[in-house]
Amino acid sequence: MPLPDFQALMLPLLQLLADQQVHRTRAVIEALAAHFQLTPEERRQLLPSGKQFTFDNRVGWARTHLKKAGLLDNSQRGFLRITPAGQGVLRQQPPVINSKYLEQFAGWREFRGLSDQNAVTPAIADLTQTPNTPEEDLDAVYQQLRSDLRSDLLQTIKSCSPAFFERLVVELLVAMGYGGSRREAGQAIGRNNDEGIDGIIKEDRLGLDIIYIQAKRWDAVVGRPEIQKFAGALQGQRARKGIFITTSAFSKEAADYVRKIESKIILIDGQTLAEYMIDNNVGVTVEATYELKRIDRDYFIED
Structure with a gap:
């Protein structure tokens, strides 16, 4: 109920x-x-x-x-x-x-x-x-504005070049705390023979581990064959971790596949990508900030 x-x-x-x-x-x-x-x-x-x-x-x-x-x-x-x-x-x-x-x-x-x-x-x-309640109405308006922004953001990303999208992905991962700075954290893999890998990023500032990235600026759903190809590329690099990011979505078969393999592959679809960009201020700017305040009753307690 x-x-x-x-x-x-x-x-x-x-x-x-x-x-x-x-x-x-x-x-x-x-x-x-x-x-x-x-x-x-x-x-x-x-x-x-x-x-x-x-x-x-x-x-x-x-x-x-x-x-x-x-x-x-x-x-x-x-x-x-x-x-x-x-x-x-x-x-x-x-x-x-x-x-x-x-x-x-x-x-x-x-x-x-x-x-x-x-x-x-x-x-x-x-x-x-x-x-x-007022908080529920305020939250509903906020979520609608965020949904509109997410949609506009995805449309804008899809209009960019594949090379720009790959750089955007690395920028986002750096903003999320991977690797430290953009210059030292991420690097592109050769375009002509990337073996299904678009970039790499350090897992932390010390570079104790490397995460391989595949970025697809697609409209079509990403299926299991693409994920299998990426998993094979990871094995070729003797890598254990990868992130596959797309502007579209993943099929159920693709999601099921990554849960069964030994390598750790994180799938980020377009909606999640936009959410991460909004949360980490990548490609967006703050237009206004509102603070919701309440009475601090502890302040009014007299000794």
């Missing part, structure tokens, strides 16, 4: 606090997970950023909305407690608590930027209807 959105968590969260006792936030999160019968896999689901559990994030935003409405208190860090207003809401036995329901509370309207209950701007109205 899909994870409950943050609005679906509001009423169960308030009901868990109905005993008027102080509850640890972590215990409440686990109780809600049990209430919705979440599987371990669902509990481990992360936001697209990969830095927070999705369910924990949604519980956090349900808590924030209820707090802004004055229905619960979490002024003590890491703890939650229902307020008298929250008790009054539970006595009314509402079938659901969501953004529409919370519009009756002045504190929540102020939090959402509403001057009065009927003056809802289009932008705010959209925000109150979304099932996502």
